[in-house]
Amino acid sequence: MKAITFDQFGPAEVLTLTEVAEPVLRPQDLLVRTRAAGVNRADLTHRRGGYGRPDFGDSTLMGLEIAGDVIAVGAEVSGYKVGDRVMGIVGGGAYAEVARIDYRMAMPIPDSLNYVQAAAITEVFVTANEALVNLGKLQAGETVLIHAGAGGVGGAAVQLAHAIGATVITTAQASAHQLVRRMGADYVIDYVHEDFATVVDSLTEKRGVDLILDFIGAPYFERNVNALNFGGRLVQIGIMGGIENAKIPLDRLLYRHLQIFGTVMKSRSQEVKHAMSQRFRERWLSEFGKEGLAPIIDSVYPLAEAAAAHQRMEEGLNVGKIVLTA
CATH class of the missing domain: 3.40.50.720 (NAD(P)-binding Rossmann-like Domain)
Structure with missing residues (x-):
């Protein structure tokens, strides 16, 4: 699969599109064909080396939120099947054509939303x-x-x-x-x-x-x-x-x-992250639609242009979310 990688910490130009292996499916994972991925300031910090390591512990690839289609389901997963449209926060790995997500962090994409909108919601x-x-x-x-x-x-x-x-x-x-x-x-x-x-x-x-x-x-x-x-x-x-x-x-x-x-989500335990996602899902997910809550999209870039997306955020030009499409 294609994914964004970088060999050293540095400016946006270090980001390149390369071929890497697909993530391994674990018992509590969904494998997702990524259609869109949200860009967050944490990604900029990650790229610059601000976290002191090249990954978030779950993937060597960057990116924290995805929207896409389930292509495989782990043995201990309940509530999801192949073909479901899902969105959610991942522990890294969103800047790729395929990502894995703990099913307890995943949410169904409301019918009224497309993949770009969905990728701009969860984080x-x-x-x-x-x-x-x-x-x-x-x-x-x-x-x-x-x-x-x-x-x-x-x-x-x-x-x-x-x-x-x-x-x-x-x-x-x-x-x-x-x-x-x-x-x-x-x-x-x-x-x-x-x-x-x-x-x-x-x-x-x-x-x-x-x-x-x-x-x-x-x-x-x-x-x-x-x-x-x-x-x-x-x-x-x-x-x-x-x-x-x-x-x-x-x-x-x-x-x-x-x-x-x-509060910062990145340093929370996985159990706390599950609870945070569940609280949001129970109270607000049904409110997204034509007359309700809506993500604000600033701009959309293809995955290959992740460096340009980072540059836009670094320069403070975005009003709302920047989204990558894979």
Whole structure:
């Protein structure tokens, strides 16, 4: 089969299309003819050597989410058969014509969705649900601040928070404001020209928000804590802005009874990942369709052009998900 490989860590140009052996089917696996694969920031980190090893433990190939057709079923699998359309998060190996997935991480593709749409769902929406609902405990009537609302996880979180019935404030560059409003944002802050903490103060009459989802890290940390209401929760999903010099106002943390959570899917145990996927599937999968939730697709590249897809993400040009087709 054809797959994207690289011989050394480095820039996008290290990615090449080569011929490799198909993955071995294990008892709890589905083998899937990959039709589409989502591109995630974790793939960029993987390619640069940020994880300190060339794989995620399950495959030497990169890529974390797939959509395609089942071509083989392991001996201990239940609920799936050859020919089923499935999507889901894999432990590496998505950038290939054939991938394997633990059947407990797989989900049926809703009839209303094509493969490209399906490949853009699981990584971002499972992560968003974990942050908003399982950790953040967002309730109808609460107010949430979602940073990077035009990004993959951010855009998914905006949609889920709107569906829950929360008031949604998000940060995004000016060119994406119309899009995030269509996804369900009630207020959009231009993070380039506005200070989000000042705007939140104004919008909430200085009460603060009940929940914040943040991908930036140190540059936002102190302002995030100061922007929380009594009993507020901060869920840290990423550290795109770095970790150095993060300041925490301990008096605010103490006297406002705040809670701070950190979450990253890659380092979770397989059992926890199963539970995360199942929580998302049970609550939200049926909501995808013409009138419901929908993945936001930025662009689609053939598998052979994975380097160009990575370059687009690295340059911050994408609004929504980048997808590869195999």
